[in-house]
Amino acid sequence: MSLAPSAAAANPPANAVVSAAAVDWRSSPPAADYTVDELMIVALSECFVDGDQACNGMASFIPVTAFQLALRTHAPDLVWLAGAVGLDPKPDRVPASTLEAPLWRNSVMYVEQYGDFWTFALNGRWLQKFCVGAAQLDKFGNGNNSVIGADYHRPRVRLPGTAGLGDMGSIGKQLYYWNPNHNPRAIVDRVDFVSCAGWLGGGDERQALGLTGGPELVITNLCVMDFEPTSRHMRLKSLHPGISVEQVQAATGFEVLVPPGAIALTRVPTEHEVHLIRHVIDPDGMRLREFGK
Amino acid sequence: MSLAPSAAAANPPANAVVSAAAVDWRSSPPAADYTVDELMIVALSECFVDGDQACNGMASFIPVTAFQLALRTHAPDLVWLAGAVGLDPKPDRVPASTLEAPLWRNSVMYVEQYGDFWTFALNGRWLQKFCVGAAQLDKFGNGNNSVIGADYHRPRVRLPGTAGLGDMGSIGKQLYYWNPNHNPRAIVDRVDFVSCAGWLGGGDERQALGLTGGPELVITNLCVMDFEPTSRHMRLKSLHPGISVEQVQAATGFEVLVPPGAIALTRVPTEHEVHLIRHVIDPDGMRLREFGK
């Protein structure tokens, strides 16, 4: 038995791997052959920074690839809770499911869901950003995964259900919507049913209910949109290279706000980012499943 | 890999040990040299039967010895949650603490307290009997472990605090009080402060608050008492051999109800029970600590 300090306490090591990755990321030139999945992943990745905790749910290839990209580039201290279960996992590669055990291989902690995960999520200090995939999303950032049709009890289409979105929209999270198939049936004037609270009816309606947080960005295969701070109406933030304002409008079920002046272009992935996505993080191309491939 | 049933599933064995113990227990004659600690343990043991779940808290040598005696005699299927932590433990002997790990050695389950133990206790189907040690106990079976004195905020004596009793008294449990030092300062007319709800002011007052369960028995070094069903006033049930009604009255801070006719005698431990207590369950005599020894 020893009364002396352990080696791990005495010798905090430099984190050499992280430093090397950071250098590569900063100096790498824009990629010539990136694809839109990679562009969306890079855009989402930029939203997650050191000090954040990120988690993901089902069928979330773009978020889990984005988190791993952030960890390998600008946000080495990002905390990732894979599948809302595995803390800081080391998966071999993005697997065929983002809610099965291969994603959270080699975790530091298995977070029990009922008591622990939801305590962390409700607390308000952790997991303050959440990525949302919704079947319907409206101009005020409300999400719908419940029903299509006017009557909840007589749905035209039964969607999967709100799962954790019905919580995440109401408990102060910054919401990041992603949609790889920007079309007027998915991005609509008003959702048929609010199963994830966004800016509700716009303006200060969300705030009046005592809710903090709210929708921040919408990242699609055409553009990035945010919400105008007063009206809380969806607004074009940047166009993906090669996409026009008209294409965005035609693919949207309402008139998107367009800020005056030149519209920014979404940043193109660097060669290093493309390399990481294609060859290190998701060599099997699971992210393409979100595009129906 | 096998697709066949496991041996444990295919061959449920007879429980030979339990059967042997049951035979000894039934045929053993009354012991000539029992002591009052053993008498109290046997009396408490009889309250716990097959199908019950029992748990214990701090400084509970008489309950933990009683549970183990029941398990080895009339109640082989009793479930014991040692220290409200360890399910069906196999301690070597009663240790110096009834809330430290030696008591729950070799358990089947470690029950997590916050979520699991209190869920089991609150549910209403399990752990329906609870042994209470209280600094003060009154004629309606209310317990006090909080303060002595008229003003909670200016106590004459600060007692340890209610701990789990403030719950167990209110959530439908049958309460079994034990006290190895029956005296008029401990068994009083009215407790200074109700930190464990008994029959409250007597009569149907407890029921009127929507509470089920309530105090069942009081087992002391002089006698066993129950509560008269209408008034809920404490009542003599049996005298320990050699103790008179007058001795009980003199040791009690109010007039104990005495049923008409001959008073029953508390059953004397058998030789087998004394053997189990002295030589198998508690060979170090930890139970005597409750008597200041």
Place this chain on the structure above:
Amino acid sequence: MAQVKLTSVAEAMTMVGDGDLVAIQNMATQAAPMGLVRELVRQGRRDLGVVCLVGGIPIDWLAAAGCLNRLIGAAVSMEQFGLCQRYRKAVEAQQIRVEELSETALNARLGAGARNLPFLPTRGLIGTDLIAINDNLVMLDDPFGGPPVVACRALVPDVALIHCHRADRYGNVQYEPTALWPDLGIMPKAATRVIVSAEEIVDTDVLRRNPDRTVLPGFMVDAVVEIPWGAHPTSFNPKYGYDTGLHLAWTKAARDDDATAAFLERYVTGPANQAEYLDRVGGASRMAALQRWEITT
């Protein structure tokens, strides 16, 4: 230490009656008590309600077999294998009524049921349309003057169906280290009866080696049965992965009424026992592949 709860699957499932509200462990493609669910279908239960966190293929099979008339849950999805089409059609035909809850609201309803509290609060769901359509949720002011909460009424399922890695004959239930979802963490504690299938029945002394892995005490459990590979075709980490092939075969069959009936006959009602079922889904060699988490179509 306790009563013997070990029995056969056929006997165990007679504890479920027509009309019962049945809580089913299952997270999309994970950890469903499929052996128990198939027996429910074989025994022809009707008018069942289901409680699930995120229900997958067991919900779709029960819907396809006409066993269900209501569901309380947070979602129904087979993740990569898409929506549960037979369930969806039955809901759209108003044959199944859905009480859709967020995860914290479902947890609160079950937590209140487990703890004999009339309700538990959440701050989820505020602002959504899910409160107004549900009599089991109501806004409640904070008695201390803080923000209001959503009170979620206690939910007590009639029975919970659980699958585990090992159990003893007294119903003590052990789980290997892996994800622990609320459908194991709280659902069985809320239910009036609990039926458990185990990959393996072991002697109690085996459980004593890892008391921290025991997740349900025997006194909560009414029946325990041994069903090796009992979660197939869902995954049961760390022992085995989900069966991609059988999920795909089902999603294909589910498009068509006749193919659905044939599938149910072949895989659900036809096999007389678990051994026959395992033969029909590929036997020991396929189980070995799933044990290696191979994605086999």
Place this chain on the structure above:
Amino acid sequence: MAQVKLTSVAEAMTMVGDGDLVAIQNMATQAAPMGLVRELVRQGRRDLGVVCLVGGIPIDWLAAAGCLNRLIGAAVSMEQFGLCQRYRKAVEAQQIRVEELSETALNARLGAGARNLPFLPTRGLIGTDLIAINDNLVMLDDPFGGPPVVACRALVPDVALIHCHRADRYGNVQYEPTALWPDLGIMPKAATRVIVSAEEIVDTDVLRRNPDRTVLPGFMVDAVVEIPWGAHPTSFNPKYGYDTGLHLAWTKAARDDDATAAFLERYVTGPANQAEYLDRVGGASRMAALQRWEITT
């Protein structure tokens, strides 16, 4: 993966300010973060509040050193070593104000604090005198028409002090299989800051071997320090038992003001670090005896 939280005990305890409400892990003679508590006394903190489930010797030392003016908890007791006499005298002299809660009420207050809910309900305490004297408890009708509950107001301690078996430098905290009390299960999650002492700081890869034993994620933890035998003289199962001799020496000293001062000087404020403290309480040979759970007076 996260920020480095490893620091010295002296630096860590500067995160606790005079007047703070400090949640302290401790169940009678078990599992108290004694190395952190002694540093609080050495640094001369004043007007502290304590939150504890069942506080033992750390409460008595803090009371004896004049650090406390309030306590929120279910009980204060050293079990076989009796009541905490210095704490008791301070309460009777009205120097420490006590908010006494049942275990479910304390759990509800902390649970609400952890989950950012204004309150959580319990059905404990009904009928006792503990409700009327406490502004943080109020009877509340069930909005669904069932029985009333006791609403327990959210409690957010300023800081929680925790001891664990091992941690990494990022503050990921692991616990060996043993009793898991609410002061670890919920208390640190409710607190604004969390300071952890660990028997041993290990590489993160050591934690990955048993992810099911990690009880607090690093992102919840503000500082982690290595203090071997850091729970002494309380027990820290399975590594070591409580120190009967030091508990008895304390209960004897606590009867007398001078003896109390001498005891605090010798064991609490005097030793400059954990190594000196361990020397004074018997060094390696005594720790070896405690490791065997020997009862050594």
